[in-house]
Amino acid sequence: MQESTPGMQVEKFYYDNKIVKAFGYATIIFGLVGMLAGLWAAIQIYYPAISLNLPATTFGRLRPLHTNAIIFAFVGNASFAGIYYSLQRLCKARMFSDKLSWVHFWGWQLIIVAAAITLPLGLTNGAEYAELIWPIDIAIALVWIIFGINMFATIIKRREKHLYVAIWFYIATWVTVALLHIVRSIELPYSATGSYSWFAGVQDALVQWWYGHNAVAFFLTTPVLGLMYYFLPKAANRPVYSYRLSIIHFWALIFIYIWAGPHHLLYTALPDWAQSLGVVFSIMLIAPSWGGMLNGLFTLRGAWDKVREDPVLKFMVVAITCYGMATFEGPLLSLKSVNAISHFTDWTIAHVHIGGLGWNGFLAFAILYYMIPKMWDTTLYSKKLATNHFWLGTIGIILYAVPMYWAGFEQSLNWKAFTPEGQLKFDFMETVNNIKGMYVTRSIGGALYLVGAILMTYNLYKTIAKGKFIANEAAEAAPILKDSTKKKEFWHRVIERKPVMMLVLSLIVVAIGGLIEIIPTFLVKSNIPTIASVKPYTPLELQGRDIYVREGCYTCHSQMIRPFRDEVARYGEYSKAGEFVYDHPFQWGSKRTGPDLAREGGKYPDSWHYNHMYDPRSMSPGSIMPQYVWLLDDKIDTSSTPAKIRAMRTLGVPYPKGYDKLANADLMKQAGSIAAGLKNDKIETAPNKEVIALIAYLQRLGKDIKAEPKTPVAETNK
């Protein structure tokens, strides 16, 4: 499969810089958009009116737009730009097919545009970082396969015998992201834009965080490590500190990472063994992560004088340091005792932004500052501006992270505080008010970071203006000669030169971790203890639940009461696995900007919820929740009810046969009784409004267990 020609004549060929340029531009544009969305969302948290009271710009829809834009559009495009640049040079070959490169580019940008339209419209799967609806999921899979074909064909026609370690990281990225994306996207469509996750409750949660954690690992870490292994030696003009270490780093990282997902679900209703598995592997992750970080930093030994001069290296040093910090903190956060404090608080937000702003953002900036002058055959327009960008960014990260760490600690301490009499010391609203100042400071940090990125855009624009773009960069190399003297070689040496074998091995390594984690929870039905009193949602509640998902309520509210004294005192009996068996998708959430809602049902009268949706501050003064005024006007889409019931039946929810035809009658009956109840509280509303469905859902939450207060709740393995 390797090219071979007799003799040693050198071949002339050209690197495709045009595709790198396109991905580079997309990185800058979507980076600015994603950061702006983040800043807007951050300001909403202390100044809810800036949501403009429009559905599309309200936090619950804006936050997924921010996370998707940063992960898939900013970091994704940056990785592609870096991969297309480095892969060609490491293989000493042009990309296999320009056509496939461009299909990949435009396909990916169309996916981003589709996401930017559908997410504000509230079209979502309701799973964090996997929000995009099923037609887009299919498009992602297709574009990803095209990228893979192009990459592998390039590797196969390479003129360099050895596969440099950066390419290993690219291969592992491709394989694992494909696997993660496909499994997480197994869903049952009920309309052109709507679908339900194939999995329910605990299983859905496990799949979600197996996916979510490894999306961080294989979309935000491994490709970027590959870029580090190429661009850092380039910028420092010296080889990586230890190539040996980089090999161990690679295999250990991809092996261990895949097992660590359940650490997102500590103290939840997830079975204990899965939680412990997640913890053990998370702790083990420190070793390869720090191996990689030290390998990066040691590469600069004896070259620190260059760091003072070169903006590219400056950004890289902070990026790698942030990688080290985040990967040290991650395992700490996965310890149960630390997680008990950090989970659901702003600590998580601080942690991910050390990774996002520091590691991903700064590395993306570094490679842009490196590649653009090179491709335009010029020098950077202004080193001074780049240095200013560096300091604005660095101060931005500190101003972002420190207040969020503080807010996280304070939240947790406040939530857990009891008075000497044994009462909860703070009501939830007080715990929010105590950290509003931190939210303001955080948004200032984010704004500084954004200003830095704008400076970069200007600087790169001026650089491009003074240079001349080399669309096809000439290069020369001899083709690979077939080894006539067949020596016995060690097997890893062989793998290391064979990309397909590398792909298969990477797949086996990551698949085993995933399978061991997931299979036991799936194959055995009895894994989920059933609770007799837990019944499927009524059609109205189901519609209400879909509105809850659409508005992204899970971005601020959890539905998971952990077995802690304070949580039980504040929210009620802790959550059981059996309570979620009909939840497609699960809505446990990962953050409590607002209180937990797992036992919201029956806590307040319907009229409270009605008024609260219209203006949260009228019911809880000081609340930072956005207004959901449109829910009072918009009508429930009852035309979708039969299809939804049929889909749920297919997924195993025990609605009676033929119930899809009767569902809307039941829906209207329940809606009528809620509207009549509201009328008694002097609220006039038609029963077919969305707010009625949402009230029905909220009033149902956690009630199934409450329904039998006389007998103790028993979980049985039926």
Added chain:
Amino acid sequence: MKFLHYVEKISGVDIYGLASLLIFVVFFTGMLTWVFKTKKKTFSEISRIPLDN
């Protein structure tokens, strides 16, 4: 809620655990042997690939 309790209900499941453990012990031992046996010169050549273009 013991792991074994769930796994033992899958028929012939013990082979999965054994096989995966074996794969990894063999793989990592092999990889580490190769890494530490390979000459420094080979690695320093490979590590110069990015600098050669």
